[in-house]
Amino acid sequence: MTDKRLTEDEAVAQLADGMTVGIGGWGSRRKPMSLVRAILRRELKDLTVVSYGGPDVGLLCAAGKVRKLVYGFVSLDSIPLEPHFRAARQAGTIPDFVELDEGMLQWGLYAAALRLPFLPTRAGLGSDVMTVNPSLRTVRSPYEDGEELVAVPALTLDAALVHLNRADARGSAQFLGPDLYFDDLFLAAAAPGRRFLSCERVVATEDLLDEGPPHTLRIPRSTVDGVVEAPGGAHFTTCEPDYGRDEAFQREYAAAAGDPDQWAEWSEHWLSGSEADYQEAVRSRG
Amino acid sequence: MADRSLADVCVVAAAEAFRGDGEIFASGMGNVPILATRLARGSFEPDLLVSDAEAYFIANDLPLGAPPEDKVIEGWIPFRSVFDTLWGGRRHVMMGATQIDRWGNQNIANIGPWVRPKAQLLGMRGAPGNTANHTTSYWVPNHSTRAFVEQVDVVSGLGYRRAAEAGPWIAAHHEIRRVVTNKAALDFETPDHSMRLRSVHPGVTVDEVVEATGFELAVPEDVEESRPPTEAELELLGRLDPQGLRHREVKA
Numbered sequence: 001m002t003d004k005r006l007t008e009d010e011a012v013a014q015l016a017d018g019m020t021v022g023i024g025g026w027g028s029r030r031k032p033m034s035l036v037r038a039i040l041r042r043e044l045k046d047l048t049v050v051s052y053g054g055p056d057v058g059l060l061c062a063a064g065k066v067r068k069l070v071y072g073f074v075s076l077d078s079i080p081l082e083p084h085f086r087a088a089r090q091a092g093t094i095p096d097f098v099e100l101d102e103g104m105l106q107w108g109l110y111a112a113a114l115r116l117p118f119l120p121t122r123a124g125l126g127s128d129v130m131t132v133n134p135s136l137r138t139v140r141s142p143y144e145d146g147e148e149l150v151a152v153p154a155l156t157l158d159a160a161l162v163h164l165n166r167a168d169a170r171g172s173a174q175f176l177g178p179d180l181y182f183d184d185l186f187l188a189a190a191a192p193g194r195r196f197l198s199c200e201r202v203v204a205t206e207d208l209l210d211e212g213p214p215h216t217l218r219i220p221r222s223t224v225d226g227v228v229e230a231p232g233g234a235h236f237t238t239c240e241p242d243y244g245r246d247e248a249f250q251r252e253y254a255a256a257a258g259d260p261d262q263w264a265e266w267s268e269h270w271l272s273g274s275e276a277d278y279q280e281a282v283r284s285r286g
Numbered sequence: 287m288a289d290r291s292l293a294d295v296c297v298v299a300a301a302e303a304f305r306g307d308g309e310i311f312a313s314g315m316g317n318v319p320i321l322a323t324r325l326a327r328g329s330f331e332p333d334l335l336v337s338d339a340e341a342y343f344i345a346n347d348l349p350l351g352a353p354p355e356d357k358v359i360e361g362w363i364p365f366r367s368v369f370d371t372l373w374g375g376r377r378h379v380m381m382g383a384t385q386i387d388r389w390g391n392q393n394i395a396n397i398g399p400w401v402r403p404k405a406q407l408l409g410m411r412g413a414p415g416n417t418a419n420h421t422t423s424y425w426v427p428n429h430s431t432r433a434f435v436e437q438v439d440v441v442s443g444l445g446y447r448r449a450a451e452a453g454p455w456i457a458a459h460h461e462i463r464r465v466v467t468n469k470a471a472l473d474f475e476t477p478d479h480s481m482r483l484r485s486v487h488p489g490v491t492v493d494e495v496v497e498a499t500g501f502e503l504a505v506p507e508d509v510e511e512s513r514p515p516t517e518a519e520l521e522l523l524g525r526l527d528p529q530g531l532r533h534r535e536v537k538a
Contacts, residue, residue: 101412122452
């Protein structure tokens with residue numbers, strides 16, 4: 001029996017410059033923030049980040065880790081637009097932005113999970129998604145209808161990072177909140193080896209059903225290479241029902257992000273130490 | 287008083303967009319559209335499915351900002367199911383539009399050029415897929431020439447001409463049902479599907495709407511006044527929005 005537990009730093013040490021990294025969650029909801037903070041502590045650069053973006057994307061952009069961003073939106077939910085993302089778009093600090101319809105992003109991950117080169121859809125046709133992404137191609141139905149459809153290319157990942165509520169040491173994992181989002185697809189779209197799952201609590205396999213019914217067990221361990229026990233790991237995003245979004249913290253984050261001096265101070269205070277330092281600082285904040 | 291009743295007229299005009307929709311998912315982005323779906327379901331369109339804007343279909347008249355225990359849940363609609371439902375066509379969404387043009391093209395992505403835009407907005411979000419697959423309406427809280435433009439900077443949601451060019455299937459399933467603003471309700475019920483003034487809100491003149499629109503608007507000879515809420519609707523609106531959040535979203 002494989003015990004897949006490791007620390008954030010051990011997980012992130014397996015990433016390399018230029019890799020394509022998919023990040024689960026949605027906006028400012030159940031983001032693997034402790035793994036993102038671990039990336040910020042490393043010298044990684046030139047990443048391609050694929051995400052239903054929130055502060056994960058904002059922090060990585062602000063830290064200069066991103067060469068290419070694949071997204072449908074980057075939002076803090078209660079604050080509609082991620083401030084670092086807005087700054088990166090408006091200043092053009094990232095070489096390559098791939099903005100897709102939200103459903104196309106799912107289709108790209110699903111294609112990768114099924115090992116297909118693409119999946120067809122109507123989403124995107126006629127819109128400027130096609131003009132701002134000149135590499136997107138269409139495909140014609142071989143049947144009577146002959147319809148032209150968008151061929152969403154597989155978004156195959158080198159690594160996936162997700163945060164769930166519970167998992168066992170082998171990586172069977174459980175979501176207990178309202179939505180799984182696309183975390184299962186992010187894991188399935190990634191090549192074996194660097195599929196990392198953090199969770200609020202690691203429990204014994206036989207105790208998983210004490211937490212929720214069998215259909216909350218949506219992550220099969222065959223799609224997980226490493227398990228990080230990370231209580232508070234999604235902070236400051238939501239991790240229902242363990243905790244909600246830390247709205248006050250998010251407001252401070254967003255305010256600091258709008259000003260270079262304030263940002264330097266904020267990031268020095270919150271991001272210069274270890275994950276344990278971060279969690280301790282959040283606790284002592286009250 | 288006039289100020290407060292304007293938001294009620296806007297919600298009713300937005301709810302009217304869902305009249306006749308039957309048993310589909312009525313989805314709203316923003317407080318006025320969310321209230322519109324709940325008002326329609328709670329009154330004249332009882333078969334609509336409406337959500338808590340998170341992941342559940344709710345069967346009761348859920349107030350904005352109500353605690354989770356007040357929800358009567360009749361279904362689960364995580365984002366994955368939203369995409370399935372919308373690609374399957376069983377949905378009508380009312381979204382926002384930072385810019386909208388005469389043919390119903392909508393922009394929520396960015397202002398200025400795509401590369402290094404003057405202002406980054408929400409991004410494409412679900413607009414391309416929504417408009418290619420099912421009925422879409424828009425809520426514009428500040429009717430002005432900045433929002434109603436000759437040509438949008440980026441097309442997120444398809445208007446009629448783009449939909450026609452995108453092929454016969456999309457052309458057949460595409461519909462921009464209604465655009466509701468703080469001044470008027472508009473539609474595309476013209477021979478060439480250009481935007482038409484449908485009704486003006488009480489106290490607003492046709493000229494004011496024409497002036498606040500940055501393209502040539504089709505104006506019928508007799509423009510009706512948007513209807514006020516009925517007594518029953520007013521009572522329901524009071525329950526759906528006890529904090530009066532709708533008033534904050536409407537520019538007087």
